Amino acid sequence: MADQIAKDAHLAATVLKTLSNDSRTVALKIMHDALRDSKDKVIEANKLDLKEAQTAGLSQSLIKRLDLASGDKYDSMLQGILDVATLDDPVGKITLATKLDEGLELYRVTCPVGTLLVIFEARPEVIANISALAIKSGNAAILKGGKESIHSFKAMADAVTGALSKSEVPKNAIQLVATRDEVGELLKQDKFIDLVIPRGSNALVKNIKDNTKIPVMGHADGICSIYVDIDADAEMAARIVVDAKTNYPAGCNAVETLLVNSSIATTKFIKVTQALLDANVKIRATADLIAALESANVAPHDNITLATEADFETEFLEFTIAVKSVPDVAGAIYHVNTHGSKHTDCIVTENADTAQKFLRGIDAAGVYWNASTRFADGFRYGFGTEVGVSTNKIHARGPVGLEGLVGYQYILKGNGHIVSDYAGAGGKKPFLHEPIQF
Amino acid sequence: MADQIAKDAHLAATVLKTLSNDSRTVALKIMHDALRDSKDKVIEANKLDLKEAQTAGLSQSLIKRLDLASGDKYDSMLQGILDVATLDDPVGKITLATKLDEGLELYRVTCPVGTLLVIFEARPEVIANISALAIKSGNAAILKGGKESIHSFKAMADAVTGALSKSEVPKNAIQLVATRDEVGELLKQDKFIDLVIPRGSNALVKNIKDNTKIPVMGHADGICSIYVDIDADAEMAARIVVDAKTNYPAGCNAVETLLVNSSIATTKFIKVTQALLDANVKIRATADLIAALESANVAPHDNITLATEADFETEFLEFTIAVKSVPDVAGAIYHVNTHGSKHTDCIVTENADTAQKFLRGIDAAGVYWNASTRFADGFRYGFGTEVGVSTNKIHARGPVGLEGLVGYQYILKGNGHIVSDYAGAGGKKPFLHEPIQF
Structure with missing residues (x-):
């Protein structure tokens, strides 16, 4: 069953890959209209999910994520499809x-990755979002939702499938899989599925990464650090750290670890700590820093406790921060490169040389100088939309826009050229290797 | 042990990442000189390997690959290091x-992938080649050689390690691991190793892919196809197919499958078959094509036999080709996308529309029109050097040059900017999202 779904998606992908941007854009508009016209049906199905979630005693935050009728969520979702439709075509761009030789021209051209497997939890609007991104970028997608959104999922699947049948996009280009047992089997289809995109909790992502050979684009942890340097502007440091911690602590780009140059433990660090305490942040600091806070009469304090080693590998996702002193920028780089999650890390300093060391030394998707880690986001980066945030080292890193859903192919156009005419393969002709203007 | 090797490499990578192109280039020159000065020692060690290989009765082709003293192999290897040293720096290129906002600038900058694990079989010159590529691109590398080249490997490792100690490159940036048992453990170090590059047989690559969660860049199979269209120039088709099959049949870019439009079975196909038979190629054809060859009095022939299904998923790597008829270009695309290995596939046709369908429809790293599949090679593509050929769908595809060893980071430079000032995060400021000229 899972292998058939994957094979069908793969074959649909090879057709979708050949469609023009116009055909793909038209399909998105038809999909938009179908979901708009099915709004009542979908909201009704969504109410069933909400009722069952309440009966099952699921958390309020999950129920909130599940609720499609709240605010303008449904209309934003519809608008999102139109927004994706108008983005630049990511496919067919020549990059080299x-x-x-005469008559023998090599082109490197962007093309869809192929078949995506998108696994998500509560948010049913992901269906519209990911279907739009996949079709726009010429990729087939298999969407696997959680059981808590099963009714919304089915109603939206009907609308999407009905819409595609009126377009040039093959119907198997978007397949919605609702049953629970399929996931494990789908994760084994590395012959047909090219990329897995998890949209959900850390536990979901970790579980997927541990159970598939298919590349996974996403992030499990977001352990972002800020290093406050000896040459930091203390007020700026306080403002950045408070923003990065409190603006949206559940975000993967929120700061979790604060590293402080040990020379400023009794000076600038006190100012930063005061700002954090004023913002109701709980501080877990190393013993030397607690001593410094005591000497400044800031500690003892109910919200200041001794940090454990584990705190520096923890994504708190709440108003808690782990704080440690380091001797210098090299110490900060070492800490981040051994404890961080390669998401986004920041230095606060007025010293350009020190900043340069940090920017070059940190092994993370984002390295910031004097700016909040919360800027790590596809919308803020100007990508128009976001597929996710990747902490991988290859392919797409950081906030991923449509570009993360394309790869490239080499296209070679000749006129009967054979290698045995060329030097190195039995012949004498040299290669020209001249750039072609494009 | 393996975890310490991997962790050391990871830490060396974070230092290597910060070195300038000059520092990396100087290190390569020191490495070149050390290997030049150790030539006698290395060749002596290599003779020991050759002797043991002969005693163990290893194949002549393996012994040939092992032999560093044959022809100008050693000097080419040395020259290769200098060639890599003079290539453009792939690191630090701004791509976006x-x-x-005012004072808030985002840059996407190329950076090393991190730590490479390179696993290779007989060829000891890979040590110099990969060490040079790794250092040039700012990556640490763990090199794991086969036991058949252990003596050459140790002699070269001494020279390389000695050379690095005289440069700014940390000594753990290149680690050479000789013992057999380490491989399995190294493949588990996904926390520290970012990319595995296998250089060896299909069996080696398959085994590695099956036993690691780390991304693997390379190819197991190279099942390349050529489709001869109804509108093909028969002479050109014959020339291309013979070149692609016979120029170097052991190459991964040699053709293995010939697809023929069924309408030309008794016409153009006869010409192509004659050319293949003249070149001593064994033909395994489907029944309808054998009938066509019989009607033209070309079959029965000792070198023409009936193809099995398995022949169309076989990398022959010798003077044998599997041949099948397809009704049209769509049939050819379907066959390639279901039986191919995403390496390189070609259409021979004079019809631009048909060619366009093929170029758009084929899901492979290389898609060719009227040119031999043997052109799929880093040197021929003009990359100066080749890390390998990738049949992956993400990151690097096809022949991979230095570019395949870099990823990117986002660098954000601010002046105390925080997100809570901006729309969508609690504030009112809009984003500018203006391109910066670079």
Whole structure:
């Protein structure tokens, strides 16, 4: 069953790959209209999910994520499809062109990755969002939702499938899989599925990464750090740390670890700590820093406790921060590169040389100088939309826009050219290797 | 042990990442000189390997690959290090720059992938080649050689390690691991190792892919196809197919499958078959094509036999080709996308519309029109050097040059900017999202 779903998606992908941007854009508009016209049906189905979630005693935050009728969520979702439709076509862009010889031209051209497997939890609007992104970028997608959104999922699946049948996009290009047992089997289809995109909790992502050979684009942890340097502007440091911790602590780009140059433990650090305490942040600091806070009469304090080693590998996702002193920027880099999650890390300093060391030394998708880690976001980066945030080292890193859903192919156009005419393969002709203007 | 090797490499990578192109280039020159000065020692060690290989009765082709003294292999290897040293720096290239707001600038900058694990079999010159590529691109590398080249490996490792100690590159940036048992443990170090590059047989690559969660860049199979269309120039088709099959049949870019439009079975196909038979190629054809060859009095022939299904998923790597008829270009695309290995596939046709369908429809790293599949090679593409050929769908595809060893980071430079000032995060400021010229 899972292998058939995956094979069907793969074959649909090979057709979808050949469609023009116009055909893909038209399909998105038809999908938009179908979901708009099915709004009542979908909201009704969604109410069933909400009722069952309440009966099952699921958490309020989950129920909130599940609720499609709240505020303008449904209309934003519809608008999102139109927004994706108007984005630049990511497919067919030439990124390299070389004349190998007279009449023998090599082009590197962006193309869809192929077949995506998107696994998500409560948020049913992901269906519209990901379907739009997949079709726009020419990828087939298999969408696997959680059981808590099963009714909304089915109603939306009907609308999407009905819409695609009126477009040039093959119906198997978007397949919605609702049953629970399929996930494990789908994760084994590395012959047909090219990329897995998890949209959900850390536990979900970790579980997927541990159970598939298919590349996974996403992040499990977001352990972001801020290093306050000896040459930091203390007020700026306080403002950045408070923003990064409190603006949206559940975000993967919220700061979790504060590193402080040990020379400023009794000076600038006191100012930063006061600002955090004023913002109701709980501080878990190393013993030397607690001593410094005591000497400044800031500690003892109910919200200041001794940090454990584990605190520096913890994504708190709440108003708690782990704080540690380091001797210098090298110490900060070492800490981040051994304890961080390669998401986004920041230095606060007025010293450009020190900043440069940090920017070059940190092994993370985002490295910031004097700016809140919360800027790590596709919308803020100007990508128009966001597929997710990747902490992988290859392919897409950081906030991923449509570009993360394309790869490239080499296209070679000749006129009967054979290698045995060329030097190195039995012949004498040299290669020209001249750039072609594009 | 393996975890310590991997952790050391990871830490060395974070230092290597910060070195300038000059420092990395100087290190390569020191490495070149050390290997030049150790030539006698290395060749002596290599003779020991050759002797043991002969005693163990290893194949002549393996012994040939092992032999560092044959022809100008050693000097080419040395020259290769200098060639890599003079390549453009792949690190630190800006690929996107956006002004998010006044004083808040986002840059996407290429950076090393991190730590590479390179696993290779007989060829000891890979040590010099990969060490040079890794250092040039700012990556740490763990090199794991086969036991058949252990003596050459140790002699070269001494020279390389000695050379690095005289440079700014940390000594753990290149670690050479000789013992057999380490491989399995190294493949588990996904916390520290970012990319595995296998250089060896299909069996080696398959085994590695099956036993690691780390991304693997390479290819197991190279099942390349050529489709001869109804509108093909028969002479050109014959020339291309013979070149692609016979120029170097052991190459991964050699053709293995010939697809023929069924309408030309008794015409153009006869010409192509004659050319293949003249070149001593064994033909395994489907029944309808054998009938066509019989009607033209070309079959029965000792070198023409009936193809099995398995032949169309076989990498022959010798003078044998599997041949099948397809009704049209769509049939050819379907066959390639279900039986191919995403390496390189070609259409021979004079019809631009048909060619366009094929170029758009084929899901492979290389898609060719009227040119031999043997062109799929980093040197021929003009990359100067080749890390390998990738049949992955993400990150690097096809022949991979230095570019395949870099990813990117986002660098954000601010002046105390916090998100809570901006719309969508509690504030009112809009983003500018203006491109910065670079």
